[in-house]
Amino acid sequence: MKARRGNRGFTLLELLIVIAIILIIAAIAIPNLMRSRMLADEAAAIGTLRTLNTAITTYSATYSNGFPPSLAAMGPPPGGGNNATCDNSNLIDSVLASGQKTGYKYTYTGSNPVSAAAQGCSNPGFNSYTINADPITRGQTGQRSFFTDPSGTVRYNTTQPATATDPPIGG
Secondary structure (H helix, E strand, O other): OOOOOOOOOOOHHHHHHHHHHHHHHHHHHHHHHHHHHHHHHHHHHHHHHHHHHHHHHHHHHHHOOOEOOOOHHHOOOOOOOOOOOOOOOOOOOHHHHOOEEOOEEEEEEEEEEOOOOOOOOOOOOEEEEEEEEEEOOEOOOEOOEEEEOOOOOOEEEOOOOOOOOOOEOOO
């Protein structure tokens, strides 16, 4: 009868092979994960611009002050609550009202101001506007910059901030 050998476990070579296989799989998967996250941030930026266009139109129709004077004017009242006013219309969340969300920075620029602020409004609104959404870190949080205006068309540029002359999304 032959004596049984004890269970010795894995050899060092076997463990090194397993670690090498795991590292190869990680090297393949991580860049794809980063690219997927960047594309998700870009899709969120496009959706956010559409949300902002809707909020701006709602503000204009509700307060008769033109388009809002700032992103903050569409945000919630200080300290929370539901008391929407012309200065804090509660149409967007506080994160977006700060100008940054999901890897993108949003820049709202009004032009052609209305002659005087509507009753109950601290600041006059505008007759036109543009919004730019730019990645906080190009190539990491997004590759494309986006642009929109009262037309509602979302435009993009892959190398610099987008403008009204850049191609539309899906175009």
